[in-house]
Amino acid sequence: DVSGRVGAVLKAMNDCGFGGAFATWTMRHDRNTILSDMRKAQSAAISALQRGGLWNRLRRDGLVGFIRVFEVTWGVRTGWHLHVHAILIHEAGSEAAVQAGQALTGRWIDLLAKAGHVAVGSGQKVKPISQDQGLSDYGVSDLRGWGVAAEMAAGWIKTGKRPDRFNVPELLAFAAEGDTLAGQKYAEAVEALSGQRLLVVGPRLKAALDL
Numbered sequence: 001d002v003s004g005r006v007g008a009v010l011k012a013m014n015d016c017g018f019g020g021a022f023a024t025w026t027m028r029h030d031r032n033t034i035l036s037d038m039r040k041a042q043s044a045a046i047s048a049l050q051r052g053g054l055w056n057r058l059r060r061d062g063l064v065g066f067i068r069v070f071e072v073t074w075g076v077r078t079g080w081h082l083h084v085h086a087i088l089i090h091e092a093g094s095e096a097a098v099q100a101g102q103a104l105t106g107r108w109i110d111l112l113a114k115a116g117h118v119a120v121g122s123g124q125k126v127k128p129i130s131q132d133q134g135l136s137d138y139g140v141s142d143l144r145g146w147g148v149a150a151e152m153a154a155g156w157i158k159t160g161k162r163p164d165r166f167n168v169p170e171l172l173a174f175a176a177e178g179d180t181l182a183g184q185k186y187a188e189a190v191e192a193l194s195g196q197r198l199l200v201v202g203p204r205l206k207a208a209l210d211l
């Protein structure tokens with residue numbers, strides 16, 4: 001359960017007296033963008049963020065690390081949209097976590113540019129975490145599984161009203177109702193994201209938070 005695991009990380013962060021920031025990292029896309037290409041570029045960027053001079057400096061200054069969730073949606077008009085939600089955790093509090101997140105955002109933009117992709121500054125977000133925020137502020141509540149997706153798809157089919165974008169379980173739900181295009185896109189997502197873990201909490205971060 002993604003929500004439960006993220007909630008455990010936030011609780012451990014607060015118990016340790018650390019602070020955090022929410023970050024959303026994106027890249028430009030259109031209806032012709034290939035999902036597997038986005039996955040390769042973003043996975044490589046996430047890995048590169050966690051090494052090198054900037055990362056080492058941020059770690060020395062108190063950045064404990066970050067967890068990340070990949071979120072993918074598809075829409076008829078704009079195609080695939082893959083982006084990263086991250087929680088950055090810092091020993092010195094939430095404002096320090098925001099500053100670290102902003103520095104990593106600049107690095108994210110540079111890494112994608114070197115790989116031939118565009119990530120505009122206005123598409124990236126970093127904001128402090130406050131203890132009264134819930135998981136909905138992080139976006140985890142939108143990562144719906146099959147049960148909820150099937151129920152929502154049935155309602156959309158009944159009313160004839162659909163949202164502009166669908167996540168992967170929702171594509172599967174529509175495919176089960178006979179939507180051929182949704183089935184094709186679901187198959188494309190499964191192939192492109194094969195082996196990709198939805199949520200990653202590294203061993204160093206687990207140790208720091210006593211998880």
